[in-house]
């Protein structure tokens with residue numbers, strides 16, 4: 001079980017995310033096609049490729065630099081707001097991790113709080129709007145609660161994954177307030193949001209890699 005997130009652990013988390021998202025990308029595209037343009041699966045698959053490229057080019061052992069490289073790689077991913085928002089999240093993580101070679105549960109929670117704050121400067125989406133925020137916000141809150149409760153990183157990530165999954169499932173009955181799905185109004189209800197779902201996959205993959 002991973003006790004803290006250093007460079008090697010972060011690489012393991014990211015590679016687990018790549019595997020899971022690439023495995024599920026057709027399903028993510030189907031979810032997006034329900035009320036959007038159906039490109040979320042291919043966008044996320046491309047994003048995972050960019051993460052792998054960033055890992056390969058990264059300076060071995062330098063956690064903040066890895067997070068920065070991943071953030072910048074994601075910022076450049078085409079396909080609507082997904083890449084820029086994920087890139088912003090990772091750049092927020094990187095800023096919070098500056099000067100640290102490993103993050104314990106408290107530092108990891110603080111990093112995600114910084115990442116979330118950075119994302120919130122880019123989007124007005126709130127939980128309830130049927131976006132990635134419906135998974136990301138409860139996941140970050142779960143990381144904080146776990147850290148404050150003295151849990152380790154692996155347990156914190158397991159709680160965060162469960163919170164993200166619950167948040168993603170809860171978007172099924174929500175009406176979209178952002179993106180193309182917004183134009184469908186009531187008809188955007190009935191399928192979970194693709195972005196919230198992919199965010200929950202990231203946290204579940206992180207949790208599995210840390211366990």
Ligand SMILES: [Mg+2]
Nearest residue numbers: 036037039040
């Ligand atoms: Mg789309």
